Amino acid sequence: MKKIKELKSYKREGFYLMIYLILTASYKLFNTPREMVYDLTIGIDRLIPFTKEFIVFYYIWYLFLAVTIIGLFLKDRESYFRYLKGLSLGLIGAYLTYTFFQSTVPRPEVIGNDIFAIMVRQIYAIDNPYNCFPSIHVFATVYGCLVISKSYFNSNKLFKITMYITGILIILSTLFVKQHVILDAVGGSALAYLAYVLYYKREGERVRIWIKKLFSSLTMKKKLEI
Template sequence: MKNKIAGLLPLLWLLAIPVLNLFYTILNHGETNVRSLVTGLDERIPFVPAFIIPYVIWYPFIITMLIVLFLKNRRTYYRTLLTLCLGLITCYIIYYFYQTTVGRPIITENGPLYGLVKLIYATDRPYNCFPSIHVFTSYLMLKGMSDCANWSRTARLGSTVISWTIIVSTLFVKQHVWLDIVGGIVVAEVLYAVVRKWIIISEKRIPPAISPSEDHLPASRPSRSSHR
């Protein structure tokens, strides 16, 4: 029983995510020089309230994916979680020095979907946009999944569809622009490659463990029959 509990302790490292997210709230303001990365292409993208559903699904999706990675491949779980934490720190540094904003539509309609959009708008100010954390983390889950060989085809397809739907939803609910998506993907690709390389180098520096049974075995003596 104790071994099972000890084996689950690395899951507590997920608590690093909400701790780091405290900085998101601190930085989510427009008190500095705020820039806009909106392009003509972004202006042509319509506001579609239905996309608020995958946008909100992002919250449980990321945690679920990390738990599944933990159960399927512990090494990939550590690599993905470390990349996620480093990515959040990277995004926060960028937000501090290069704050951007996205113009939001004025919601006058009523209904469940519009109400959910209003709730998101009210709880998340229109800053901290480039790069998109929604995009960075959703794309990162695909990177982690690609390193796991024991995922079924159905699970891979479902996770891929959900991830990309979340990424696209950031555009249609007017929370992000195209450059925010590009930035999130670049951060995920670069940091995941760096963390993977660092882990490989670290493992090569660790000498192979010697089995206790082999370490304490006396040197073998030549057989008498060999001298006959």
């Protein structure tokens, strides 16, 4: 009986996590080529060498997400909610962008049968090169670091610095393994800042209040019509 009550008390936490996981699973629906696909490569991207060893940090992104979500769940429930809400809204924003403005990144030929080459080929095989701008890898990483800076973990210097350094390496990995270009990273960072403003700034609070009022008025209007 006690365990059932504990599970019920986590209903809200589970709801937001489920929404995020459903949106994450929807990624493949948008990862197919459309009529117009743009290449956002600029000069500086051509100077960045393909470095297959960075694929390790690209994979570490999944661990970064898990550590951030679990850590916030255990130590700072309010930040947990803000992180998942921000991630979900960011994914929706990214998917809308992919639908109307799809970009691609030219991929190099991966030579060799070492572990790093195999890992790169595996990512290339499961992730088509179309959902590029904005970078979800960069968005979730930057937003995670911003949330951590405002959470319980802000006072834990070791954890915070470790996550920041890991975050920087993850962002660099997206460029060095040619999954993204500079503009993709800029777009992902901008999306992260918008999510941060929405959930941590006064201006964002005003926007959320306005959205809630609009939703309430529309709901009330529909009820009256019925």
